[in-house]
Amino acid sequence: MAVHSRRTLLKGLGGTAALVGLAGCGVPSARIGPGERAAPDRSARERALTFANWPLYIDTDDENASRRPTLDAFGERTGISVTYTEEINDNDEFFGKISPSLMNHQETGRDLVVISDWMCARFVRLGWVQEMDRSRQPNVTKYLDPLLRSPHFDRGRRFTVPWQSGITGIAYNRKQLGREIRQVSDLWADDLKGRVTLLSGLDEAFALLMQGDGVDITRWTGDDFHRVCDRVEKYVRNRHIRRFTGNDYIKDLESGDVLACQAYSGDVIQLQADKPEIEFVVPEEGAELWSESLMVPNLARHKANAEKLIDHYYDPEVAAELAAWVNYVCPVPAARDVLASAKDKETAALAEDPLIFPDDAMRARLAIARDITSKERPELAKRWNGVAGL
Incomplete structure (x- = not known):
């Protein structure tokens, strides 16, 4: 399994400079105030949501690659159908794709997106994402790794929640x-x-x-x-x-x-x-x-449904299933015990891998960098x- 494109790199000042302008050095109208970010939420009557992610960043069934067990389980449990797209290949490219809509107070057609935290910082500064309702996210409140709870760009993680770290x-x-x-x-x-x-x-x-x-x-x-x-x-x-x-x-x-x-x-x-x-x-x-984090863009039609999906992935059982597939640092430390109790020896061994569940000695040496303003x-x-x- 290859998941190498997610930490895609900035290739030069040209693209960067354009983003800097939007971030507050030349297009002041790009920033959206708190009162202009929400749309009427259709979640109750439309049991659906659209989720944009990176390729190969979710568990798939070994025998049927079109099946995504953790996502399918959410649909079965809640009755909410998820349109899942693997459309994010590069942070800059995705920024360019959806920024015209966000800048012009238009919906993006996506209820949930995952991008790298240094780019999330830009979205948060621009006011392009909505504050989440933690009353719909008891698992996030309980199980989110303390190391990831308050990055410099989003104190208290009000606008973002780590997908993987x-x-x-x-x-x-x-x-x-x-x-x-x-x-x-x-x-x-x-x-x-x-x-x-x-x-x-x-x-x-x-x-x-x-x-x-x-x-x-x-x-x-x-x-x-x-x-x-x-x-x-x-x-x-x-x-x-x-x-x-x-x-x-x-x-x-x-x-x-x-x-x-x-x-x-x-x-x-x-x-x-x-x-x-x-x-x-x-x-x-x-x-x-570092993390790549989930965000609900402005004017998303199904905010409550998106918040429920995020919380689904913070259930330790679900987080363990995802971690066993993607092999990144799991943002839910409680998933370690779930994996440790697995009957399959290979799966159980993942609980002891400090690159998935950092031990105390390693955790003491990890820090989230202040983002570049x-x-x-x-x-x-x-x-x-x-x-x-x-």
């Missing part, structure tokens, strides 16, 4: 390298020259590198960012860094061309099935915990894209 850390080939990697600074060791890659996307790369400097990424500054860029620039010039990648770092690791790289936990779990010598490490200085983004994107050669 993940860790940006370091992957390396222990067998080929012949030693352990424990810290971010280990990437710069002489025996790794020309065999290291970093992620090319600004939003994906910067936090882990700052953590290597001992920075608290929940409150990083511009100086912290430029200090990291200075160091990375040095390692680009002396060719220590082989290149900057999207998710194609996986191919480099598999081939042995690269021995260590920035990586996502979910990718490495999948890679380990064929290459057990590949290890994923949360550095001693810490790693970034619309005011900061032009300068930081220009600097990073120059360093990464984008």
